[in-house]
Amino acid sequence: MSYHRGVCNFCGTGCGHLLQVEEGRVRGVYPLPGHPLSQGRLCVRGWHLHELLQTEERITTAFIRKNGELQQVSLAQALDYVTEKLKKIKGEEIAFLASPRASNEDNYLFGKLARAVMKSNNLSLASDAGQEASARVLLSGGSWPAATGSLARLKQADFILVAGGDLTKQNPIIASEIHRARRAGALVVTVSPRKTQMARLSQVHLRPAPGTFFLVFEGLTRILYEEKKIKADYLEKHTENFQAFFKKLDQVDLGEVVARTGLSREILTEVAQKFYQSKLTYAFYPTGVQSLGQRTMAALFNLMLLSGKLGQNEGGIIPVTGISNLLGSYDLGLSPAFLPGYLVASEEKNIQKLEELWQTPLSRKQGQSVSVCLTENESLRALVVVDHDEEIIRNVNRIKELELVVYFGAYHNNFASLAQVIIPRPSYAEAEGTFTNAERRVQLSRKKVDPPPEVRPLWKNLTELARALGHDWKYQSAEEIFSEIAKVVPQYSKLTYRQLESHLGIKWPCDEKHPQGTDYLQLPEAGSKFRFVLEENVRPQAQSIAEEKANFPFRLTVGRSNYFWHQNSLMKRTFIPKREYNALLLLYPKGFVEVSEEDALRLQLREKQPVRIVSESAEMTLAARISPDVLPGQLYIPYFIEEMIPEFLLRQAAELEKNEEFFLPVRLEKGG
Amino acid sequence: MYWLERHQLDNLVKKLTESYELFGPRRDEVSGEIIFDRLSHPQQLDLKAPIPYNPPKYILFPHYEEILKYRYDRQSKKVVLGRVSHLKPKALVGLRSCDLTGILCLDRFFLGQEFVDEVYLEHRKKLFLISNTCVRPFPQCFCVCTDSGPSAREGFDLDLTRVGDRYLVEIGSKKGQSLAEELGLKKAGEEAAELKKKVVDESVSSFDAFALENKAWISRATNRLTTGFIKPEVWEYIGNQCFECGACSFVCPTCSCFNVEDVNRLDGATDRLRTWDSCSFEGYTKMAGDHNPRKPVEDRRNKRFFCKLSYSQSKKYLRPGCVGCGRCARVCPGDIGLPNVVTYIRREITGE
Incomplete structure (x- = not known):
């Protein structure tokens, strides 16, 4: 038994840990001291990773469905079967659903299999709307598409803005860093309708009405503009379209901001002034599912830019990824929007560049995300999926109609039972690979234990498939794939396994100019400038709501929990986090809805009393949980448990998942 | 010598x-x-x-240990027990x-x-x-x-x-x-x-x-914890900062709480497992029939410090339950390791 250094594989914080390995099994976990971000801390999930890694509910052999039943087959048989099927399928008839928990190496080859071998651009992750919006906003502002600041100096920050979500539950160790910064003197301002723990740990909690986040940031920007609190020099030197932005600001009506957000002008002004005066300023928002809307991200970016907060020092915007390799998945182009390295997928020159690197022609057809394919693309015949441990599966009926559903995964779950072919995948401790965390830190995770005998790394099986389909792939190791990634992804160009081996991660861009990686975004070089993000989006659905207010007076929002991570069945394979989740579920076996104390009093509701939630299209019965954490007029449902998500939410899930700003107008009726 | x-x-x-x-x-x-x-x-x-x-x-x-293996034979309706010590x-x-x-x-x-x-x-x-x-x-x-x-x-x-x-x-x-x-x-x-x-x-x-990181005013804190005079607001202040990760218990050289789980293995046997547990978790004190004597996080949090420092607990160990290693302070995401908690208690006493 001994400890081996590694990287936690749950959320995008990428904490360092030590896995205790004994006789080929991971028997314990301990935080790694000295890790630059986690510094010897782990959250409740990280502390129980070894319980998951020891589960026997693993997929250890391949399966093919015959006459409706899954039958165990050899790996070779399964790969042959898939090859024969794939030979008869055209690019636009197939879609690829990648995993934000898979390593960069596995993900890179998965994307290459889709684009280069199957000539399909239908390639995406399941739950990444926020990550894509964030990348788009940051890129169109002239920044790089991820964290612009460095968490290394967070403790010296004087102003920290936390928008949306609850980082204490989603990325607890990043929340811990924010908490430490507050203790060291930073002003922490949390913007969220619900009173989260992050809000409790902040000095200022702004609680805008659901659906009005963007107005908060547009309002703050407008106040600074009105009060002439603008870094004119900075704007002149480093931004190119500030005049156009000013014109847009002229249209922002502070009266409307106050009326719709429900925040007073005084508090907004106070926050705006403190923000403006601060020297080392950070803004955090979660990405992925339940992120902010693109318009809100743009407003936040513009606010930072107007006050000259970008490129000046380690402060900046930190989009916080909720899943271990969500950022890496985007770096490697697992999206219809971007090729590896964030090259825009629709531009001919980018496609040509990739054709040259890969030495194979690529499709020009605009790709679609898997969820769009499943709902809109009637010619879709096949789906290839890596890791689908989310308990909620959308478009089940469409998936059942497909001719071919191939599933690569490590654990048995609901999705695996929909597949026609199942190919086992190692747990992350059983293979080598790199993972990129929210601060752009690329970390190498070495293999700690052997996988079961029939289980091989994903990249190996993908290589075999590509070869069988006539592409001469020669990858022999994850390291070889990584060196190809370095050639394809400019941000990774100087990274090597050798270098990563002797560091606790290196932050991209790591290139000619920054061979040791880059801590934070620098000011643009001569010839290029930051841009305010002006693209107008459709307004969030707030107006139509107004008319329905009489029928549906409550705004229903959804959220996350510690123990149940991204509605994911993984935590159910642990003991302690599972028990904690069950502790909550035992109290409310049918799920619960949080109601404010004021509304409960007004409606004469008791704790645990059954209530009916009715929306325009569906209704459900839950227990009322009277909570000081929601405001009057709001309702909150923890959206993380299959058992708690009866048909009601499933039907509305696509809408509710869009982003944190989305809410559902509902009414609440007493009785079950 | x-x-x-x-x-x-x-x-x-x-x-x-x-x-x-x-x-x-x-x-x-x-x-x-x-x-x-x-x-x-x-x-x-x-x-x-x-x-x-x-x-x-x-x-x-x-952290995780099989303490017993058993196999239930449906035919004979007998349980065969096995020790798993090697x-x-x-x-x-x-x-x-x-x-x-x-x-x-x-x-x-x-x-x-x-x-x-x-x-x-x-x-x-x-x-x-x-x-x-x-x-x-x-x-x-x-x-x-x-x-x-x-x-x-x-x-x-x-x-x-x-x-x-x-x-x-x-x-x-x-x-x-x-x-x-x-x-x-x-x-x-x-x-x-x-x-x-x-x-x-x-x-x-x-x-x-x-030893500059921590100063712990242990004896006065012991007195205060034993007499139960610490105001609820102090515990609430401390509880609000708890991230409920369990780390303080896991890294404590004296914390001995554990959870027991029976896990059915694919080969038909059942392993009885013992894993580390922590009093900071809500499920830890949950009883059948929904009752939880320590539901709010601050009630769970203060229990740990009673366990480490109160006199009645120390009588069991014949010494304080804290050994002064300072690890809980380093691993705590909420910065409420024992030395900080003792500081808050001291501040309450002295009115700093």
Whole structure:
């Protein structure tokens, strides 16, 4: 038994840990001291990773469905079967659903299999709307598409803005860093309708009405503009379209901001002034599912830019990824929007560049995300999926109609039972690979234990498939794939396994100019400038709501929990986090809805009393949980448990998942 | 007492590896930090290293352990029980006195009460313990406030105190005595006890200069915790900062709470598992029928400090439940490790 250094594989914080390995099994976990971000801390999930890694509910052999039943087959048989099927399928008839928990190496080859071998651009992750919006906003502002600041100096920050979500539950160790910064003197301002723990740990909690986040940031920007609190020099030197932005600001009506957000002008002004005066300023928002809307991200970016907060020092915007390799998945182009390295997928020159690197022609057809394919693309015949441990599966009926559903995964779950072919995948401790965390830190995770005998790394099986389909792939190791990634992804160009081996991660861009990686975004070089993000989006659905207010007076929002991570069945394979989740579920076996104390009093509701939630299209019965954490007029449902998500939410899930700003107008009726 | 010359240290380690798996402080090559780990080469042992980040608790009270295997036979309706013990003897070399004290607390919990925990006993019987005096405290330490250091007084087989470039060896058991004799260690003269006392005194008096991270006002806090006069607002303030990760319990050398789970294995047998648990979790105190005597986080949080410092609890251990290692302060995402909590209690008393 001994400890081996590694990287936690749950959320995008990428904490360092030590896995205790004994006789080929991971028997314990301990935080790694000295890790630059986690510094010897782990959250409740990280502390129980070894319980998951020891589960026997693993997929250890391949399966093919015959006459409706899954039958165990050899790996070779399964790969042959898939090859024969794939030979008869055209690019636009197939879609690829990648995993934000898979390593960069596995993900890179998965994307290459889709684009280069199957000539399909239908390639995406399941739950990444926020990550894509964030990348788009940051890129169109002239920044790089991820964290612009460095968490290394967070403790010296004087102003920290936390928008949306609850980082204490989603990325607890990043929340811990924010908490430490507050203790060291930073002003922490949390913007969220619900009173989260992050809000409790902040000095200022702004609680805008659901659906009005963007107005908060547009309002703050407008106040600074009105009060002439603008870094004119900075704007002149480093931004190119500030005049156009000013014109847009002229249209922002502070009266409307106050009326719709429900925040007073005084508090907004106070926050705006403190923000403006601060020297080392950070803004955090979660990405992925339940992120902010693109318009809100743009407003936040513009606010930072107007006050000259970008490129000046380690402060900046930190989009916080909720899943271990969500950022890496985007770096490697697992999206219809971007090729590896964030090259825009629709531009001919980018496609040509990739054709040259890969030495194979690529499709020009605009790709679609898997969820769009499943709902809109009637010619879709096949789906290839890596890791689908989310308990909620959308478009089940469409998936059942497909001719071919191939599933690569490590654990048995609901999705695996929909597949026609199942190919086992190692747990992350059983293979080598790199993972990129929210601060752009690329970390190498070495293999700690052997996988079961029939289980091989994903990249190996993908290589075999590509070869069988006539592409001469020669990858022999994850390291070889990584060196190809370095050639394809400019941000990774100087990274090597050798270098990563002797560091606790290196932050991209790591290139000619920054061979040791880059801590934070620098000011643009001569010839290029930051841009305010002006693209107008459709307004969030707030107006139509107004008319329905009489029928549906409550705004229903959804959220996350510690123990149940991204509605994911993984935590159910642990003991302690599972028990904690069950502790909550035992109290409310049918799920619960949080109601404010004021509304409960007004409606004469008791704790645990059954209530009916009715929306325009569906209704459900839950227990009322009277909570000081929601405001009057709001309702909150923890959206993380299959058992708690009866048909009601499933039907509305696509809408509710869009982003944190989305809410559902509902009414609440007493009785079950 | 005996003298262990520098070159004899290698002999000591070699001798131990003949009969024991060797555990001790080693430096992680990339992070540069010290962990108490299985040593694959005796050269990894670093006796001058600072206090390791992890206590040796996991060696005798593992994070995850099968404590029983059983198989139910449906035909005969009988249960076949099997013990799953195949433990190798282990030598723990270079224990800091706080961590040795932690083991003694675990002993009292698992062995010193009405029922003897046989699984723990099995681990414990097979240990050879060599403690190592802290000739200088480390930044996080406050063992002088909790009566657990800087030098061990009991519980070791051998105890080492570095004097110049050799070690003064104190014998704590027959096993230790025979090892010292086997190695042919030179007997120390009458001056030895005085010499050791001088080293320890110097270490104690250097706490002011070196142990800068934590100051713990243990005795007043014990008084306050025992009498229950701490205001609910103080606990609420502390509870609000708790991230409910369980780390404080997991890294505590004396925390002994565990959870038991029966897991059905694919081969038809069932493993009874024991895993670490923590009083910071809501499910920990949950009872059948929904009742939870410690539902709010602050109630769970304060329980831990009652357990560590209240007088009634200390009576059970015959000492405070805290050994002053400072680890809970380092791993806590909410910055409410024991020293900070004691500070909040002190502030409440003094009205700072």
